[in-house]
Amino acid sequence: QVQLVESGGGLVQPGGSLRLSCAASGSIFSKYVMGWYRQAPGKQRELVARITSGGSTNYADAVKGRFTISRDNAKNTVYLHMNSLKPEDTAVYYCNADIASLLFWGQGTQVTVSS
Secondary structure: OOOEEEEOOEEEOOOOOEEEEEEEOOOOHHHOEEEEEEEOOOOOOEEEEEEOOOOOEEEOOOOOOOEEEEEEHHHOEEEEEEOOOOHHHOEEEEEEEEEOOEEEEOOOEEEEEOO
């Protein structure tokens, strides 16, 4: 069982920035494929960004150039740096760990972009 704990959400004005963090349990974190997903009210959960154990990344088109995913294997933590935030980025953001196709989820953290 892998436990994921997100932090860093909150209220931010359009154009602002936030950094989300996700701390993971487990001794083989470096082997996990980690991802950030989000779910807005009335919408399906969608992939925001993923990072493999080797550091390769991919992003949803809606966030390319604005969001950056990174990981610190020494701290068992994955980050999502979010810049130039827009109201449409408002959602609950979930951390995800993919371990040989076993999926684990965090509890989610709310990000609200509003003036």
